[in-house]
Amino acid sequence: MKITQIFKTHRQTFSFEFFPPKDEISAVDFGINVGQLMKLNPSFVTVTYGAGGSTQERTFALVDYLQNKIGLTCMAHYTCVNATMERVAQDLKYLEDKGIKNLMLLRGDPPKGQKSFVAPKNGFQYAGELMRFARKSFNFCQAGACYVDKHPEAPSIEDDIRHLKEKVDAGADFLITQLFFENKNYFRFVELARKAGINCRIIPGIIPITAYKQIERFTQMSGAEIPRALKEKLEKYKDDPDATYKAGIEFSIGQCRELLDSGAPGLHFYTLNKSRAAVEIYERLTS
Numbered sequence: 001m002k003i004t005q006i007f008k009t010h011r012q013t014f015s016f017e018f019f020p021p022k023d024e025i026s027a028v029d030f031g032i033n034v035g036q037l038m039k040l041n042p043s044f045v046t047v048t049y050g051a052g053g054s055t056q057e058r059t060f061a062l063v064d065y066l067q068n069k070i071g072l073t074c075m076a077h078y079t080c081v082n083a084t085m086e087r088v089a090q091d092l093k094y095l096e097d098k099g100i101k102n103l104m105l106l107r108g109d110p111p112k113g114q115k116s117f118v119a120p121k122n123g124f125q126y127a128g129e130l131m132r133f134a135r136k137s138f139n140f141c142q143a144g145a146c147y148v149d150k151h152p153e154a155p156s157i158e159d160d161i162r163h164l165k166e167k168v169d170a171g172a173d174f175l176i177t178q179l180f181f182e183n184k185n186y187f188r189f190v191e192l193a194r195k196a197g198i199n200c201r202i203i204p205g206i207i208p209i210t211a212y213k214q215i216e217r218f219t220q221m222s223g224a225e226i227p228r229a230l231k232e233k234l235e236k237y238k239d240d241p242d243a244t245y246k247a248g249i250e251f252s253i254g255q256c257r258e259l260l261d262s263g264a265p266g267l268h269f270y271t272l273n274k275s276r277a278a279v280e281i282y283e284r285l286t287s
Contacts, residue, residue, distance in 0.1 A: 001073050002101045003073065003102050003173075004173050004174070007174070007201060011265065012260060012264070012265055013044070014043055014282065015043050015203070015266070015269070016045050018046070019049065020049065020061075026273070030273055033271070033274060034070070036276075037271070037275050037278065037279065040283075042072070043073070044073040044074065045066060045075070046074070047066070048104075049079075059077065060095065063098075064098045074100060076095055076100055076103055077104045078105055078130070079108025079130075080120075080127065081120075082120055082123075084120055085124075088124075088133060092140070096138060100140075101141055102140060103134065103140045105143070105172075106130075107124075107126055107127040107130075127144060127145070127167055128163075131144065131167060131171035131172055134171065143172065143173065144172035145177070146177050146202065147177065148180040148182075148185050149222070151163075151223075152222070152223045157192065158192075174201040177189070177202065177205045177268075179205050181224055181227055181251075182224075185225060189202075203265055204264050206252065206269050207270040207272070208249060208252045208269070209249075209252065210244070210249070210274075210277050211241065211244060211248075212238040233247050248277075249280055252277070253284050257285060260285070
């Protein structure tokens with residue numbers, strides 16, 4: 001089923017992101033976690049792959065398994081990294097033949113060792129170009145990514161919104177944000193997007209904070225603004241993992257409730273392949 005069909009009957013959706021297990025032990029943990037999350041009856045799930053295009057084959061296999069064996073509505077990530085037009089056409093035809101109807105189309109991070117993204121010969125420089133190619137040649141439901149606190153490479157939020165509008169016009173049916181922690185920034189971003197003529201769903205991307213060291217990593221990764229009160233609380237508990245976990249979960253639950261109560265069209269959880277936090281947050285929200 002296309003995710004846009006789900007939108008027709010669900011004002012708010014709840015979805016989860018996974019990545020392929022890297023080894024046998026991880027696969028066992030992953031199986032347990034998927035089992036836990038399946039009980040929540042998610043609207044859809046997404047499967048990403050490693051930086052530089054690594055684990056792509058495992059991503060395709062996992063999407064096939066989760067959709068065709070488990071019965072979940074799945075969306076496969078696909079990036080411009082090392083992807084010529086011929087390779088893209090081949091890969092998307094493979095996914096189409098497997099019955100996959102949803103794609104998250106991204107530029108992707110530069111391969112390891114490269115400081116900036118360089119398009120492959122006869123490939124794509126931007127996600128919008130990939131969107132346009134896929135829309136012209138196939139019939140997928142296509143999602144795009146966006147940054148509430150602006151893309152790290154964009155000189156301003158206005159410039160970022162302008163490029164996002166180009167991406168949506170190229171074929172994005174809906175958007176999922178990168179992680180963020182300040183809800184006011186999300187609603188400001190949505191307002192700017194609407195003023196720019198971006199009218200599709202913009203689903204908030206949520207990542208539960210469960211450890212002190214995550215704060216610095218998340219900030220570096222996405223440029224997301226960390227609320228001062230949250231940072232101070234986590235610093236207070238940095239030597240107490242249980243207290244840190246509890247504080248992080250309480251913050252995430254409050255963030256999610258405010259988003260939903262204020263009209264956000266659902267939540268997309270970045271699970272990091274760990275179910276405990278996502279399950280706890282979801283159950284608290286829906287109890």
